[in-house]
Amino acid sequence: MELINNxxxxxxxxxxxxxxxxxxxxxxxxxxxxxxxxxxxxxLGGILRQCIHNGFGLHRFGEELTGPEYAxxxxxxxxxxxxxxxxxxxxxxxxxxxxxxxxxxxxxxxTVSAGAVILAMGCRERxxxxxxxxxxxxxxxxxxxxxQKFVNMNGYMPGxxxxxxxxxxxxxxxxxxxxxxxxxxxxxxxxxxxxGGLARNIEQCLNDFDIPLLLSHTVVEIHGRERVEGVTIAExxxxxxxxxxxxxxxxxDTLLLSCGLIPENELTKMAGIELDRVTSGAVVxxxxxxxxxxxxxxxxxxxxxDLVDYVSEEAKIAGExxxxxxxxxxxxNAGIKLTVDGRVRYTVPQRIEAVxxxxxxxxxxxxxxxxxxxxxxxxxxxxxxxxxxLAPGEMESVxxxxxxxxxAGESLSFSIx
Amino acid sequence: MxxxxxxxxxxIGGMVARELALSGGSVCIVExxxxxxxxxxxxxxxIVHAGFDAKEGSLKARxxxxxxxxxxxxxxxxxxxxxxxxxxxxxxxxxxRETLAELLRRGEKNGVKGLRIVEREELLSIEKNIGExxxxxxxxxxxxxxxxxxxxxxxxxxxxxxxxxxKCNFKVTKIEKIEHxxxxxxxxxxxxxxxxxNAAGVFSDEIAALVGISDFTVHPRRGEYMLLDKECGSLIxxxxxxxxxxxxxxxxxxxxxDGNLLLGPTAEDIEDKSDTAxxxxxxxxxxxxxxxxxxxxxxxxxxxxxxxxxxxxxTGDFIINMKDGFINCAGIESPGLTSAPAIAEYIxxxxxxxxxxxxxxxxxxxxxxxxxxxxxxxxxxxxxxxFAHVICRCETVTEGEILDAIRANPRPSDLDGVKRRxxxxxxxxxxxxxxxxxxxxxxRELGVPFTAVTKCGGGSYINIGRTxxx
Numbered sequence: 001m002e003l004i005n006n007x008x009x010x011x012x013x014x015x016x017x018x019x020x021x022x023x024x025x026x027x028x029x030x031x032x033x034x035x036x037x038x039x040x041x042x043x044l045g046g047i048l049r050q051c052i053h054n055g056f057g058l059h060r061f062g063e064e065l066t067g068p069e070y071a072x073x074x075x076x077x078x079x080x081x082x083x084x085x086x087x088x089x090x091x092x093x094x095x096x097x098x099x100x101x102x103x104x105x106x107x108x109x110x111t112v113s114a115g116a117v118i119l120a121m122g123c124r125e126r127x128x129x130x131x132x133x134x135x136x137x138x139x140x141x142x143x144x145x146x147x148q149k150f151v152n153m154n155g156y157m158p159g160x161x162x163x164x165x166x167x168x169x170x171x172x173x174x175x176x177x178x179x180x181x182x183x184x185x186x187x188x189x190x191x192x193x194x195x196g197g198l199a200r201n202i203e204q205c206l207n208d209f210d211i212p213l214l215l216s217h218t219v220v221e222i223h224g225r226e227r228v229e230g231v232t233i234a235e236x237x238x239x240x241x242x243x244x245x246x247x248x249x250x251x252x253d254t255l256l257l258s259c260g261l262i263p264e265n266e267l268t269k270m271a272g273i274e275l276d277r278v279t280s281g282a283v284v285x286x287x288x289x290x291x292x293x294x295x296x297x298x299x300x301x302x303x304x305x306d307l308v309d310y311v312s313e314e315a316k317i318a319g320e321x322x323x324x325x326x327x328x329x330x331x332x333n334a335g336i337k338l339t340v341d342g343r344v345r346y347t348v349p350q351r352i353e354a355v356x357x358x359x360x361x362x363x364x365x366x367x368x369x370x371x372x373x374x375x376x377x378x379x380x381x382x383x384x385x386x387x388x389x390l391a392p393g394e395m396e397s398v399x400x401x402x403x404x405x406x407x408a409g410e411s412l413s414f415s416i417x
Numbered sequence: 418m419x420x421x422x423x424x425x426x427x428x429i430g431g432m433v434a435r436e437l438a439l440s441g442g443s444v445c446i447v448e449x450x451x452x453x454x455x456x457x458x459x460x461x462x463x464i465v466h467a468g469f470d471a472k473e474g475s476l477k478a479r480x481x482x483x484x485x486x487x488x489x490x491x492x493x494x495x496x497x498x499x500x501x502x503x504x505x506x507x508x509x510x511x512x513x514r515e516t517l518a519e520l521l522r523r524g525e526k527n528g529v530k531g532l533r534i535v536e537r538e539e540l541l542s543i544e545k546n547i548g549e550x551x552x553x554x555x556x557x558x559x560x561x562x563x564x565x566x567x568x569x570x571x572x573x574x575x576x577x578x579x580x581x582x583x584k585c586n587f588k589v590t591k592i593e594k595i596e597h598x599x600x601x602x603x604x605x606x607x608x609x610x611x612x613x614x615n616a617a618g619v620f621s622d623e624i625a626a627l628v629g630i631s632d633f634t635v636h637p638r639r640g641e642y643m644l645l646d647k648e649c650g651s652l653i654x655x656x657x658x659x660x661x662x663x664x665x666x667x668x669x670x671x672x673x674x675d676g677n678l679l680l681g682p683t684a685e686d687i688e689d690k691s692d693t694a695x696x697x698x699x700x701x702x703x704x705x706x707x708x709x710x711x712x713x714x715x716x717x718x719x720x721x722x723x724x725x726x727x728x729x730x731x732t733g734d735f736i737i738n739m740k741d742g743f744i745n746c747a748g749i750e751s752p753g754l755t756s757a758p759a760i761a762e763y764i765x766x767x768x769x770x771x772x773x774x775x776x777x778x779x780x781x782x783x784x785x786x787x788x789x790x791x792x793x794x795x796x797x798x799x800x801x802x803x804f805a806h807v808i809c810r811c812e813t814v815t816e817g818e819i820l821d822a823i824r825a826n827p828r829p830s831d832l833d834g835v836k837r838r839x840x841x842x843x844x845x846x847x848x849x850x851x852x853x854x855x856x857x858x859x860x861r862e863l864g865v866p867f868t869a870v871t872k873c874g875g876g877s878y879i880n881i882g883r884t885x886x887x
Contacts, residue, residue, distance in 0.1 A: 106805075129722060130721075130847075
């Protein structure tokens, strides 16, 4: 059978992880039928497939699920609706005309002309090379997610004596996971004076196992020719420079890195879509629509989320908006920009239109206690919300009413005061 | 007995072995490490130098200029990426201007074509992102870039395709003179060769000492590098050198043939011939120099840092000689990569060899799949569906390419070997996503357990065992 290598499809979703699946389900439930999910791995589910710990779904399903269980809920929804998806399919190009070039073994290289596109490619981990740690480059240095794949998917142990650099959530989860598998985690070093991970993960993954979290510490040198033999760690001063007197050697065979996640926006860049320098994701409006009409983004490709529940929520917005776009029902008006003071690092969306009440997500740049989240329209305060604690690891949100947006000048500013 | 035993499978050993194999002689290449291209060849500036640096009349000058002429053709034959991007030597002061004039004079005497000195205004029309303080530049249009380990892998592979044998993990410990040749030992095992070529890089003085040659030494000079994301590869077109000093050609900023941006190297004389650690101070000095030479280098886009060791000979020049069937190719520091094809040609001529017309000097490019048209790719995918399965998403490397690399001469046996042959895990995520898959492929193809796959041979194991068993 000769396969047609130029497909037309109303809605193409790039990525079959939690964001992609939730977007597809939302689009289907809004009445669209011509949907295609393109997934590079051999199964739907994305990174959740290797996240076998629990804690997923409290907001979305009101119960605690493991990653694979959460993914299975959405995969079931996709299958019940018979939404088409292609696995082992890699998208290699995206044009500004919404033409996607992809490849898989059944079709070879093929193109899909899409009425609308939803970007849901997720994110990747910051590698060792980007951190500029001095010393050798032996085996035994893994990003936490790679180690997680080895342990949970392949069933192999990457090491016995472990030091973790960075206290992102995957690092915290892997501290516990490696401990449960019989490894000894000597320390989790965090360059900043606070952890970027969720408070509950610090409690359940470190404190419950007596694993020390060394704040304001970093790894200054890696030792070992063939395999890691140890690391030198040190405390850092206020400008994050290592303090020489505090240097200390920890023998270990494994260094895990959990030093940040980077949205995978290579396709987005290829299409010429405007990116936000802070989130490394696309600049979007309330519909999660990028500056190319009909191209939407959601999930960790847009900004790194702390909870998958929020990914699903965001994907639903994008999925429903894509359907309105395809039907020509999208309401458009001038819209306004959202600006931040630096204490608020970014907002998503970055611009909004006065079409409905809109929930705006954001993250803060430091730990703040007993402060107010303030939204101003020019000089006028329109929202002031007191919070006991704000932390970079936890995503925050405020809802702007349609009326606030309608009455706003050119922009609304977000600050912590 | 082999006609030729080549000690060291770096770019010099590889190119020499290829030339010897193409002459129809029997060749055995012995290599101390688990793979080819593991010494200076693995980590250097990847430059085909124009030839204005070396002192006139030196072997460096002679082989540099000849090698630079030969390189494009050699790369074409071996399917190795090569780009004549031109180089610039930038000067900041009037003193630098003098040095550039000296380089120009020297280059012209060495026979380098097209050299000229330009001032800032014209320089900006050539490279708009040149650093703010740069006043002058020597322009060398014949400067080029190449992938050094790819050239080495391809030359060893081509030698093997023409009958040469490669023995890895063969660390030479003793050499005995025997009738009509030498017996070269690694512990108890040995190979015999009528002629022995010493191309052992930083260890070539120790190899020479095994046959009683002690009139030179080689010491390692450490050079630290930073490699930036492909997003930054188009910041400049030319290779931008700094005005040279006695420690070397200074720090350069250069695009690579694969589209990344390379910064480095430092130059630090050390004792330990295997110390490839990077240092905070080294990386800091690379950063500082690079920013002066080229504006807009985004250090937030560094994807890896690494260190290479140049084999610096005690004579100040390449040490290339033959006595009693023992050939030294020692002290091959910069411009060693450039000179490699010319050194190979010279050694063949020393031995009075010419190419055997029945031998095949060409090899298919490791990256041939990427260069096919969509129709050709689809035709191949129809036959071999693994070419549609992308393993390394950052560099778009397919399972088919990885399998081909694992099956081709010289066969890799570890993750880094696959990386150097295919670029899988050489991209921005540095193997975060694909390394578990490559471990699986290697284990399957080599018929070894998952835990036996290493990062780079020896004790560089990746996994310690099954979960629940430790």
